[in-house]
Amino acid sequence: MHGPNNTMKCLRDPTATLHDLYNDPNGTSHDNFPRLVAEHYTQIFHTSEAFREIPSLDIRSPPTTFPDRSLVRFRAMVQDTSPSSEMYLARSPYGKCGGWGIELTEEENGEVDYTNLRECNVLWAVSVPAESAWCAEELDGSQTRSASGSTSAYLPQHSHKFPHPTLPHIGVQVKIYDTDSAEKLKSTDIVTFVGILTTESSISLSYSPADLLTARTSVSSTGTGLESRDEVPTLHVLYIREHTATLLSRPYPSTATPDADEHSAPAKVRSELISWMAEEALGGDREAAEWMLLASIARVQSRSPPLLPPSLNLTHFPSPSPTPSTTDAPPTFLPTLSTVLAQILPLTHTLPLSLDVLNKDAFVPESKEEDLHAGVLQLPQGTVLLVTEGGVHEGKLVEQGILNVHALQEVMNTQTLAYKFPFSQFSFPTDISCIVVSEGSKSALFRTNISVPLTAPKDPEAIARLYKPVEDIKLPSAERLAAFRDLLVGARAGKVHVSEETSEYIQRDFVRQRQQDRSVTSDDLIRRMSIAKLYALSLHETELTVDVWERAKAFDERRRAACASTTTSSATV
């Protein structure tokens, strides 16, 4: 019954199909019509081909390029769930279907049958921040609608609700009629909404006195009413499609068996990936590249007890030297590392810190005038955040700055972000792996779990290479790049088992070490264990073996030795 015809009809005129469904004699019950709608449309667009047929709402095709009441899909991050839910008339007096922005003509007497009122949830969703281009492409499909020249001129409304307001993005008011599924959505969740796009005033987003209660006579003027509210793109959701935690899904462990194809064995891919990262972004430092790899596959494994991604500090990373040749370059230089990460990770964002950014930008979402303004750190779960301290110079950190530093430190320490509401704060769980890049022997602003010194040549030319523009990056072949991505995305979702034998070994190891060296503490054990686990993940191993443990330990020891040597050498200088 759900043939291609049906699909086509849904695509052409979703409102009509909605009415058809409502009037469908078979579906007698309207008790939970929204649920029925969700099931119906999920069924229709079940196959990925059909799903791809739905035009995608994104930066390339912003809301203005769609006719009113088109069917669109919108992969978005839930930004704000605080707008109060709305009531709508689910059934007009003539028995027609209500909701989904369908207009009803008002009755003469204005009488409303309140038993037909239903609730719909309203929230604000934005295009996924920190999403890398290749990930977007993979999810959107290659179907790119003819890019009209005007798209670049699209100015999103309510840009304060996007974590990075200066970047191109889309913000849409979302109305969800199936309230059960709406309840599940939380801030920073990523889902794809499929629904009917219209333009509506954002009644729920901002507050107005209950003006309809105020007596209006010819003399008493009506102050702020609803008419002053601006219109925003609104998506009336038919159904919601969820994504996996990693947004993309890749097998773990990698399906390629080591002996079948030497070329695609995880260990081989891993080593190539490290070489490529080291070569392109880290001045040839393979150790640093390997740490970078581990940090970017770390994730929150458990909150109680806290097994959080370790924060990494890449020290001795030179600041960009102001070379005269690049006069018209932007004032803040992004290390090439930022671009490299974006090539291989689905979700990554670079936060170039400077005093100005720290003192002026809001890192933490804050509710002002009952509108939740986004903060820089309102990022989807699974984002790798690259923080560069190269732009920080001497100066004063004002209160906002201190709070911002504190917020980011809190994310690193506890993976929670406290949103500010009037008279209260609400802590939201985050899953952001932080990599701090700093010039000195340790980060000026943050305490991290692990710090790794970059051992790369420090001559101006080499420094310039660390900040080379995108065009100069040598991309590996498409096939290799895909293998890199598979490795990382797979590892992010992977699981490692620890055998009895290994854990016994680790315990003995710790006790022995402590007897040799008093300075070894339980913190060291904890750090080593989390590193070993990541090490195993990066190799797509299913079990943490004694071998991997030893390798990881040696790897960590090398880092500690390097740290010690660089700090002493810099101290003597």
Place this chain on the structure above:
Amino acid sequence: MSSPPQDFSSSDAADVDMQDQSVSGAPSAQPLFFASTPSAAGTPARQRVGTPSSAPDSEPLDFPTTPTSSSTLKNRRGDIHSSLSITPVAASRRARRAQGLQDGDLDSDGTHLSMPASSAPALSAPTVPSDEPDEIRAIWGTTVNINETMQTFRSFLLDFKLKYRVAYDRDRGVRTRVLATPEEGEARLYVSYLRRMRQTGETNLNLDMANLSAYPPSRKLHSQLTKYPQEVIPAMDQVLKDLMLEVADQDQQAGMAGMQGQQGEEEIADIMSKVYKIRPFGMPAINMRDLNPTDTDKLVCIKGLVIRATPVIPDMKVAFFRCLKCNHTVQVEIDRGKIDEPALCPREVCASVGTMSLVHNRCEFADRQVIRLQETPDAVPDGQTPHTVSLSVYDELVDVSKPGDRLVVTGIFRSVPVRVNPRQRTIKSLFKTFLDVVHVRLGSGDRLGLDRSTRTTGGDRVPGVGGVGGGADDEDEDNADDREQGMSRREEMEMKLRELSQQPNIYDLLARSLAPSIWAMDDVKKGILLQLFGGTNKSIARGGGAGGPRYRGDINVLLVGDPGVSKSQILQYVHKIAPRGVYTSGKGSSAVGLTAYVTRDPDSKQLVLESGALVLSDGGVCCIDEFDKMSDATRSVLHEVMEQQTVSIAKAGIITTLNARTSILAAANPIGSKYNRNDTITKNIDLPPTLISRFDLLYLVLDEVDEALDRRLAQHLVGLYLEDAPETGGQDILPLDQLSAYITYARSRMNPVITEEASDELVRCYVILRKAGDDPRSNEKRITATTRQLESMIRLSEAHARMRFSPFVELEDVKEAYRLMREAINTSARDPTTGEIDMGLLDTGVGRQQRKLRGDMRKAVLVMLDGSAGGTRGVRWADALQQLESQSSVRISSAEFQQVIRELEQEGLVKVVGERERRMIRRVEGA
């Protein structure tokens, strides 16, 4: 909805005509004033803002008035938009009474009661005897008979007795108040409230809806009120007014004080002119997320936090129009939020078009305020942002709450269609929702708590008499909601907790449950556990409130130790468990963050005081991590907090003292990141001794190497970090919520008293501690224990007794307190040079050994100067130091030497001349 007969006068008309007595003193009007004027009986003169109470004087009194033909003037309550009009039940009876009045005291009564000629239609009212069977009025679409409802409510008000509530509560298994005397249970509660209302001039009666259910005949009123508040509340208002008059009448006849003769008449007239309001409350509060369309126009109760409130909005209730031509006046009442301006003069002889103009000062306004109520953090589901709802509050409830308050509101849920474009007839089938509030209760004692000090006293009282009604005490009122919701569960919990407290190993069990993921550190956990229970605060009640002298019962604990010994983790745990835990990091918090700061509210442009961590944790535990990294300014605040338990603020013109009755749990790192065992604790941490001495317990948490311990630690950690589904150890521990409940229960219910035996033991232990300072070899005493330690011991013993749920502090409590103290002193106050305990180390930062050394040095210096080496020129600084060095068996630090010389100089015994290397020390002659 029955369409009302043309029988009620507008109260405005009455208002006008009250001054009009001489014109219309017609005795025939007598019976109508109460019986027939339904809810509208209130004159606007009683309303607070913008009421034209004085207006009549300025207006000609003889305007012909036309009440609007379409509607009766309805109840003037802003919160109720009822279309129902009520015929009072007690008409005949009261008519009789009024008749009597007429006869007896025509002048005084008549003046107030008489109705004007222009409101003549009203006269027909009393002729409709409401108790006639054919007059049955029902709420539209239901079988609810309004007359019956009124009758029932009347009997409820008259006959409700406390004993019903007690029995009802007992049936539901709710903890109920024990009545002092059987008579108390027999007292007619609401009748006494009515009297009190008359005496105080109060017009609001708060009605605990649980009482409706408790009184058997009125049981169904509860559901009627919930389902049809718009109809039932006005009916109840009417009954209330009728009864007010009746009771006043009875009292007058009984010759009660203040109700005799003229005075009584005036009282009655006063009652007549008022609008009486029933304000129901006491429903179980629901989450605002659960409000749904089926609640529309029903009575609901929600909790929340006020985040903003508009200024008072004058809400026009009745518009007053006057014809410019013939001066004919018309009143138009608000109808569905609109006022229809008459297009032409209704007087037939005039009928001019467009001559009606609004006379502002004759219009009637009501106060209205829109409040935005946000969900409280505890009500928000995990990972969700809080929702908000709009509240409309009216009349007396305006300005009762301020932003930041926690409220429990009872109100009618409304949905109003939204017209996206006001000029179009299409609506997007969208509805706006809000609450018309009928009752507000300010929350108290909650986590965020109401900061009384920011309020003027008396100004924020929720209006109305009979707040509690049910004979429950104040504490019960606070718990009203808990009481409603799953009382049995609470009971069960209480039972369980009591059972737990009887376990012999409860102390160990609780300590183990405190931070299960942290290995060992048993004594530290026990100390913190007792801190959570806290000692009893003394003389808080007798001392005369916040200002009175008060001995703190809060126990402060400081953890000092090597990095990586999970100090922060312990703090995090405590923060989660403590009833009002606040966690802050010394590094991140400025003085402002810890105390309170003054900001300007963006909406009201008023200065408001926002509380910081310390004030927020009033009555709880404030956990401060990185205590040593705190700025000096912040630390100085703590001096006050830890002993005085207050925070003083003088900022932006606001000078105030806020209560911060908080226990402090702090963690600090040693100066050199590793603890130096050869130094005293004050040298190891960068904190002033004055502050350190304010901690009852100071624990050194040091990292020791021990194979067996290490092995178990490793096992613990490996299990925690490498397993896929980590568990917090299979040990027998209490879950977090139970532990928290246990502590909260003990804190709120247990106030142990020290027994004779325990006090003897306290004295004995104190003497032992002090004696430990005696050193037979030296005449100088080490200070081992000070009165501070005695106080600490008392607090700890009390906390221990609380932990056992014991009403008395007994011997074992003191023994354990002494043990904990000794352990803590052992680790923290041991002088590293002598190995002896010396509290002076903590109190002054200078240990006995050091003091002795200084004394010796001092003597040596004086001897040296007096001796031959001195002469009149004195001794060179460096030489003196060298000489002393050669004499002494221990190394003399130059800092010590400098200190000694400075002291001598201050005493005027020596004099130092010259600069730097050429400094000379001279003996002052004759000194």
